[in-house]
Amino acid sequence: MLKLPNQRATSVALAAAAGAAALSFALLAGTSATAAAPPSVSGSPEGAFTRIADFYGAYIDAVYDGDGRTADRLRAAYLSEPLQRELRQWEEANHADGVLRAQNVPLRWKVTSVDSGMGKTNAAVALTWSGNSTTTVHVQADLQTRKITSIGD
DSSP: OOOOOOHHHHHHHHHHHHHHHHHHHHHHHTOOSSOOOOOOOOOOTTOHHHHHHHHHHHHHHHHHTTOHHHHHHHHHHHBOHHHHHHHHHHHHHHSSBTTTTBSSOOSEEEEEEEEEETTEEEEEEEEEOGGGOEEEEEEEEETTTOOEEEEEO
16 A cells, blocks of 8 residues: 655655755855855954954944043043054144044944064054045054054054
8 A cells, every 4th residue: 555655744845845946046046045144243352453443443433423531531541642642733733533534433444454563463444434435544552551552544
């Protein structure tokens, strides 16, 4: 006597066939059958490079929100004293924010490690403005103190 598959076996077989069909279609269409990974951010309080990224992220948020008090506190916490003095002079002469090297607030930012050596780490901070124009700020931090010691064009 012929024995037919039970309902569960039939459901599993149909689901497998549908999955294989979807994967085949995705491969033919040149798309991925998996969802994009959610964005993530990571760091370490021990690394000078991470401190540069943390500072720029928090500083831009504070300036964007119009929170000058928080921006000042971030400068005090992350920037060396000599750099803070240098930035005040630069800002007075240029009538702009010395950290951002601009009068406006960027819409996006990206910090990229450039190199490390001789007790310093260097990073390029790409700032994206309205209209998708981008400027790059070069930042240096001390590996021992993890303080930002230099910001330049």
